Amino acid sequence: MASVQPPVTPVLEGDNPIDALLSAHGLRRTAAARRVLGWLLAHPETSYTHAQLQESLAGDHAEPLDRVTLYRLIDRLTQVGLLLCRVDSQRVRRYQAMPASVHATPHFECQTCHRDSPLAGALHAVDLEKAAQTAIESLRALGYTDMHLDFAVRGVCADCATGTVPGGMANAGPAA
DSSP states (O other): OOOOOOOOOOOOTTOOHHHHHHHHTTOOOOHHHHHHHHHHHHSTTBOBOHHHHHHHHHTTTSOOOOHHHHHHHHHHHHHTTSEEEEEOTTSOEEEEEOOTTTTTOOEEEETTTOBEEEOTTSTTHHHHHHHHHHHHHHHHHTTOOSOOOOOEEEEOOHHHHHTOOGGGOOTTOOOO
C-alpha cells in the first residue's frame, strides 16, 4: 500500500511572515504593502491616523508613499482583517495591526499617545466580556451576522498622565 502524502504548499524563496500574511489574505506582496503592514506590526500598541502613518513611513528613509496609495492600501488591509480601524472621540480614523484579542476583549484607548491596551484582567473585564457576548448573541438571534463588538474605554493612560510614556514616545503622538 502506498502512503498518501498531503499536498505540499510551495514556499517561495525569500518568504517572510509579512509576505505570508499578505498572501494568505489574497493580497499582492508589493513593497508598499510590506512596508505598511510591517510598520504597523512593529508598533502593535499604537494606532495611527493616515497622516501620522504617512509621516512615520516617510521617516524610514525609503521612497515616500503618496497619500492615495496609502489610503487604498489601508482600506484593503482593513477589509481583509489585517488592520483594525477605529474612530476616536474626535471622529478621526485610527489604524493599527489587528490584535488577536480585539473581538473579545474590551480595551482602553489613550487619547494622548493612542496606545490601545486590552482590559483583560483589569477592572472586571470578565463581566464586560460577558456583556459583549450577550449583546452579540442577542443580535445574532435577530438575524444579524458577521459581527464583532468593539468596547472601548477612552481617556488618558497613567503613563501620559504622569508624563512617563514608555519607549520614549512623545505625548504628542507616534513619531517612532
